[in-house]
Amino acid sequence: MTGTDADSDATPSSTLPRRQLGRFLHDQRDANGFTIAAAAKLVDLSASALQRIEAGQTQKVRKQDVRALCELYGVDPSETDSAVDLAALARTQGWYHAYGGLYSDAYNMYVGLEAAARQQITYHEHIPGLLQTADYARAIISAYPGFSSRDDIDRRVEHRLKRQAIVTRKTNPVALEVLLHESALHRVVGNRRIMAAQLRHLAEISKLNNVTLRIHPFEAGLTWGMPYRLFAILYFDAGTRNDPIEPPIVYLEGGPTPDVYLEKPEEVRLYSELAAAIRSVSLDEGRTRELIRRVTKEFERDQH
Structure with missing residues (x-):
């Protein structure tokens, strides 16, 4: 029995x-054409142990096992270090998690969760990444003081656009509900030409069957009487008895500070209630598109 075969911790x-970590290792194994049995044998694990690691069911994942798997799959050193960090975090007790600076752009924490989710409900005060045009994304990314290299900015823009495939793909696209504050339509990102194109794109993509877009208008005031951070609630596939294989997660965008992830059921429920409260005072989809088109015309007119 290997060190990862026994997994009987009492404290969750x-x-x-x-x-x-499980998603990362599964994707790397799959990309390199290894079966679970073959990969496990080559790193001296049982197939069942590797299967549980990939399913995220093993609480105490040994760092040496993760490093051996990464070496087998040809993972570069920085990605390997990030994977080993995840193995250490897998032992973290408690429910509140703030993560920052640990994950590479190629496979950071949120992007992996986003790609695995079947449904996402999100509140934003700027156009969310999944609905951005290339020019809008470039204007946002290039404004950050840490991103000065054109190649670096282009790579990040390309990566952001690739993420959008989960919305536009024909097979099993994510069910996306966006609650967007009206200020996002008026805040100029880049220039007025970029804004006009972005809003035209927003109106069109909101017609997709899997996308629901509602504007939270200025006149709705402050829901619950308090400011709140940009958030996303991610829901994952259900099992055969409709029990979730993975529990839902709330993601709070940190901006210059670390992002926060909440897993505790009552906290997820609280944000679900907040989303419902915002939704209840937001414009319906038809009025949302009318407002977007009206603001688009203002940007188009002001370009001349």
Whole structure:
């Protein structure tokens, strides 16, 4: 029996790092054409142990096993270090998690969760990444003081656009509900030409069957009487008895500070209630598109 075969901790740890680690290792194995049995044998694990690691079911994942798997799959050193960090975080006790600076752009924490989710409900005060045009994304990314290289900016823009495939793909696209504050339509990102094109794109993509877009108008005031951070609630596939294989997660965008992930059921429920409260005072989809088109015309007119 290997060190990962026995997994009987009494105190629960966060499922988030081990779920992310499991996805990463599964994707790397799949990309390199290894079966679970073949990969496990080559790193001296049992097939069942590797299967549980990939499923995020093993709380105590040994760092040496993760490093051996990464070496087998040809993972570069920085990605390997990030994977080993995830193995260490898999032992974290408690439910509140703030992560920052640990994950590469190629496979960071949120992008992995986003790609695995079947449904996402999100509140934003700027156009969310999944609905951005290339020019809008470039204007946002290039404004950050840490991103000065054109190649680096272009790579990040390309990566952001690739993420959008989960919305536009024909097979099993994510069910996306966006609650967008009206200020996002008026805040100029880049220039007025970029804004006009972005809003035209927003109106069109909101017609997709899997996308629901509602504007939270200025006149609705402050829901619950308090400011709140940009958030996303991610829901994952259900099992055969309609029990979730993975529990839902709330993601709070940190901006210059670390992002926060909440897994505790009552916290997820609280944000679900907040989303419902925002939705209840938001414009319906038809009025949302009318407002977007009206603001688009203002940007188009002001270009001349």
